[in-house]
Amino acid sequence: MNITSHTVEKLEDPFGLLSGDRYEFFLQLEIDEDDELFSEKGIGLKVIFVMDENGERITNYYFFERGTEKVLDFALEDDEEKLVISYCKENISEINNKQG
Numbered sequence: 646m647n648i649t650s651h652t653v654e655k656l657e658d659p660f661g662l663l664s665g666d667r668y669e670f671f672l673q674l675e676i677d678e679d680d681e682l683f684s685e686k687g688i689g690l691k692v693i694f695v696m697d698e699n700g701e702r703i704t705n706y707y708f709f710e711r712g713t714e715k716v717l718d719f720a721l722e723d724d725e726e727k728l729v730i731s732y733c734k735e736n737i738s739e740i741n742n743k744q745g
Contacts, residue, residue, distance in 0.1 A: 672691075682708065
């Protein structure tokens with residue numbers, strides 16, 4: 646699995662109930678043809694990424710088929726989760742720079 650591109654948006658907490666910052670990432674993935682997750686239409690991954698006093702982590706995610714937006718019932722493997730967390734951390738500055 647390779648992440649080829651993304652969009653990111655900072656999620657607002659209008660009531661101030663949640664600690665830290667939350668971001669919604671839509672990742673475009675490149676999947677090997679022999680992987681059971683592969684689709685001719687392409688695969689995306691929606692991730693809710695949190696940065697707070699407890700560190701950085703994924704709180705929610707799902708794979709989807711691009712074009713149909715059909716949710717796919719797959720889980721991230723440990724190494725894939727580490728890759729996604731690292732990718733999100735590296736790309737948070739993009740949205741913070743737009744707001745700054």
